[in-house]
Amino acid sequence: MSAPTGIAVSPELSSAFSDAVGSRNTRFLKISIENESLVPSHTVAPSGTLEEDLDRLVDILEDNVPAYVLARLDDPPTEWIAIYYVPDSAKVRDKMLYAATRNTLTKSLGSAHFTDNIFATSKDDLGAEAYAKHKRHIAAPPPMSAREKEMEEVKAAEREAGGRIYEGSRARQNHVGQGVGLKWTDEALDAIKELGATEDNRLVVLSIDPATETLLLTSAQEADVSGLASLIPASDPSYAFFAWSQSITSPPRRDVVPIYSCPTASPVRHRMLYSSAVLSVVREVKELLTSSGSSSTVASRKVETSDPSELDEKFLIAELGLSRSDASAGAAGIPTEGSDKKPFARPKGPGRRR
Numbered sequence: 001m002s003a004p005t006g007i008a009v010s011p012e013l014s015s016a017f018s019d020a021v022g023s024r025n026t027r028f029l030k031i032s033i034e035n036e037s038l039v040p041s042h043t044v045a046p047s048g049t050l051e052e053d054l055d056r057l058v059d060i061l062e063d064n065v066p067a068y069v070l071a072r073l074d075d076p077p078t079e080w081i082a083i084y085y086v087p088d089s090a091k092v093r094d095k096m097l098y099a100a101t102r103n104t105l106t107k108s109l110g111s112a113h114f115t116d117n118i119f120a121t122s123k124d125d126l127g128a129e130a131y132a133k134h135k136r137h138i139a140a141p142p143p144m145s146a147r148e149k150e151m152e153e154v155k156a157a158e159r160e161a162g163g164r165i166y167e168g169s170r171a172r173q174n175h176v177g178q179g180v181g182l183k184w185t186d187e188a189l190d191a192i193k194e195l196g197a198t199e200d201n202r203l204v205v206l207s208i209d210p211a212t213e214t215l216l217l218t219s220a221q222e223a224d225v226s227g228l229a230s231l232i233p234a235s236d237p238s239y240a241f242f243a244w245s246q247s248i249t250s251p252p253r254r255d256v257v258p259i260y261s262c263p264t265a266s267p268v269r270h271r272m273l274y275s276s277a278v279l280s281v282v283r284e285v286k287e288l289l290t291s292s293g294s295s296s297t298v299a300s301r302k303v304e305t306s307d308p309s310e311l312d313e314k315f316l317i318a319e320l321g322l323s324r325s326d327a328s329a330g331a332a333g334i335p336t337e338g339s340d341k342k343p344f345a346r347p348k349g350p351g352r353r354r
Helices: 011-023 050-060 092-109 128-139 146-162 169-178 186-197 225-231 268-291 313-320 326-331
Strands: 028-034 037-044 067-072 080-085 114-120 202-209 214-222 238-246 253-261 303-305
Touching (some): 011 028, 011 037, 011 067, 028 050, 028 092, 037 092, 050 128, 067 092, 114 128, 186 202, 186 214, 186 238, 186 268, 202 225, 202 268, 225 238, 225 313, 253 268, 253 313, 303 313
Parallel strands (some): 253 303
Antiparallel strands (some): 028 037, 028 067, 067 080, 202 214, 202 238
């Protein structure tokens, strides 16, 4: 088999490599290009481990002359490394010649023998320390883009939050659908119960301790819708439950509005933990209010935001699907959202061409 350069493996090299493979008494087989042919030029027997012998390899190489070296591995000894030594100080023609012929070398001798390649431009690239660095590079995971790193963090967060091995998209779907059960502190439970027992506008903010997956009470206080934005953490995820006595609907009612705040600047693992648990937390709040006999009901929709500063009355109305015109429109007999509508009329087709 010949390369585009016309250089081929010589019979002497084929025989030498065959003997080396069969006898296992060869650590290094140095190969040079001479008279338009690949020929064996030096053989070194093993005297220790591969790492120990690599420090002796420099003795058979020249500073300015390229060469190929085939190195036998220790485990398994049937596998070889192809070393392409092309020093920076070599002649340009020699660099091009050895670069164009390297594939011919391994293909002609049998590609199955070679499990790794090393490219060296100086003797410093071939010592035991350099080889250890090369192996660490091979074993390291491939570099990831910013998006890939974020997805990897998301997967890790799902494994941590779900308590099971990541199983792909189906695991994500089940995980989000079922939610993550969290432990509640007594303070958090009492704050939710008090929220249902009072009649004023009140805000309860809860947070998760990621280490113990426990719901903690962050704050509980009277609050007006106009000051809502300043009472919810701006940089950390949180669950807030706002008891809102509003007169927008007819008749007026007191809704407990679930607010899930997840600022984009918060860590990915925290965002995933809060996202996975939000459904179960809202469900447990509903059960707590019902069991305590509260007349307040949890709103049918939850409000989600990545920027708590946008929380005001207008934002809540839009997110909850409310409208100030509902009451007056209903009294005047004007159809509102959800009422009967005129069926969609099919548009007329184009006129007949003459």
